[in-house]
Amino acid sequence: MSAPAKFGTVMGRSSTLLLLIVPLVAAGVAINALGSPLVINIYTFLCVNVVLVLGLQMFMGNSGILNWTYVGFVGIGAFAASIMSTDASLKAMGVPNMYPFLAKIQLPVIPSLIIGGLVAAAVAAIIAWPLMRLSNAVGVIVLFATLIVMHVIMNQWDNVTNGPRTFFGVQAYTTLWVALAAAVLAILAAHFFRESALGLRLRASRDDRFAAAAIGVSVVQARYLSFVLSAFVGGVGGGVWAHFITSFSPKSFYIAEAFLLLTMLVIGGQGSISGAVLGTTLVTLLREGLRQVETSLGSSGLVGDVFGLTEVALAILLIIILISRPDGIVGGQELRWPLWKRRKAIEEEGA
Amino acid sequence: MLTVTDLHASYGAITALRGISLDVKEGELIALLGANGAGKSTTLKSITGVHRQVKGAIVLSGGSIANKTPEAIVKKGISLVPEGRDIFGGLTVEENLRLGAYTCYDRTTYRDDLQEMFTLFPILEQRRRQAGGLLSGGEQQQLAIARALMSHPRLLLLDEPSLGLSPTMVDQIFLLINSLHESGITILLVEQNAERALEIVDRAYLLTNGSITFAGTPKSLRSQVDIADVYFGGDEATKSEVAL
């Protein structure tokens, strides 16, 4: 292959990364310099969401399986990281029943985040193997039930989580730059996973389970490894989120949040990272916008409390997307540069 | 009665039918032959509305039925005996037949229709309250045909009726098809078993890789086409391999 052609191929493949990362970083720099605290806050929140959604995308987008439990792993990571990084005295005050050995530990934030991811991955590793063998309907229900179990445990285990009450006092470590860095790392991780041998095996099993098995892909193994990996990313993301919001409770890792992450992923397009990022951006901005509308409506006295308007709008949007473009706005193929070459790539892959 | 003109059908990017044309006149027994994967099932699926992304014309007695839903097409008098019997295993024999009569159910004539089927297929009467899944292959095939006949079809489509049956059953089935033909029902028979089909049909079409490669009487087909071609899709390499 000639040098220019080779360059073109390499550029083509990594163009997705550039297309996503460059605008994100540029926006970050611009907002940091010019934006109001509110905008900075929204942007940081956006980056955190990107991390969370990409973790979900890694498993769900490539396997096609709706993963209810993901938000539970985010919670596990959030709690684990927060317990590790929070000051001992704050813990003693906030979570009176905490196990002493946990209360005493305090580590810097970065290791805590990683530990958060590892704990989530460990739990995933233990419970996931049998789950991956289940077929569609039963699998969806069991994953849902598993989320409930996780939630009940988080809600009741007040030696660790402070039960249903708020866990507070987490350091506000997640600044714009931290979130941005995490988002970039997540994009890289998701991309390389998708293109890796494991990612390819997973996608093969999604597209045709029996054909994949016929060529020697162990579907269960591929799913299992991806599930654990996805849980790791989710756990780290949970930790990043925890250090952004600084106080939270098990309520934040349940059905409504699962819905939110799902919406971000599906609207953009679960099959691709570009879709996940785009969807996250869209939904985050939409939510913030609607939030403003809700509060101004509420305070104007015209209508009563309109909580729930955001969720209604999102649900309707999701249904519309599912009816008109079930693969999401971006669809199953990544964005590439030049953008029009994507058409060609889609046709090629479709044949 | 049925005229198919320049029919194209694809599954995504895979083209199954590349512009085929055939016709079935009233009272005829026509065979559609071809090897596995030639497109025979796709043709039937297109005619019955199971596959609804086709280009070209499918006309039944003057009215177009291309890309219409199965429910609508069946109401116009076409009945399909699907490949692999496809009877409802969880329903009894009688319930299967009752469903077959769905489009033309008439309380006054239903009992008689049912009895007619039982006379034609005595084994079904014996097993009338048994679940379809418990019947043998040959019995299921009879049930599938009886079920299709319950709606008094003008055009009967048979998709590989002899597939997977014992030689005795195959004989019986072809005898049955012949007698149905003689009683005046128009029949389009899709078969891999070219030999047996050619013995009883008026005319035949040969489908190869999505195109009609022959159309005419059994006699002229036998003289022009090597029957082995029909089985192996005209592939020289396979033929010579087998010949060795």
Place this chain on the structure above:
Amino acid sequence: MEFVINTISLGSLYALLALGLVFVYGILKLVNFAYGEYVMVGGYALFVMGSMQGVPWWITAIIAVAMAALVSYLTELTAFRPVRTRSLSALFVTSFAVSMLLQNLALILVSPRAKAVQFPPLFNQTVSMFGAVTPMRNLLIIGTAAVLLTGLSLLMKYSVIGIAMRAAAEKFTTTRLMGVPANLMISIAFIISGFLAGVVAIFWVSRSASVDPLTGAAPLLVAFIATVVGGMFSLVGAVAGGFIYGLLFNVLSVFLPASLINYRDAFMFVIVILFLLFKPEGLIRGNYTEERVG
């Protein structure tokens, strides 16, 4: 003895719940997350009608059931049908979206706070039989369930619609080739599903005499679990699953030590999950098939 009556009445409730879910699953292979919300709608209908003066309670009950069935039908028409023709796998997500939509609509249109629902005194009157004392509503649910289950099984077994629906659950396309309209069968399945949800709503809400936007969550879960325990794949299995789940619930309620009682739900699910892992087809094999992956 009280335990027995309690369990039978709980089991009856759960059985109806599971049945409603399986009706839709059988035909569409869809696990309908919005099912719990049909129960919620029934509950809110009871509230709204109940707050109107001078409406006899039995009319309220009928309207509640009708509303649940109507909403079920409408969700099929507006959300599930268009998505179904596009992508089968998107149906799951759609049902989740519909569920969220309905919950939040209740939140906005009525109130996020629970609303009290009136019930006729008959419900809570206690009756003494066979040496046990039990509220009337327990007997009512048993009676209602008996009537409905009998009626539905007669319908499914002897009417042509029942035959068609059983056939459709087994082989959808072939049923269409018999001339049975696909949309009709699916709509009927949803209406029956909503109807059952509505009936369940009456008794479910009567236990707490209040309704809120999240009322649908617990019934949904029960329906899910009872269905998979009994076997996703047959109506009989759903009923059996409902009864067994009710039994399990009561047994755990009695035998779990007080310190762990809050974990009862978790225990139940773990038991069920373990059961499923060993026997994914559930208790009763039905006619539908579903394969395991590995």
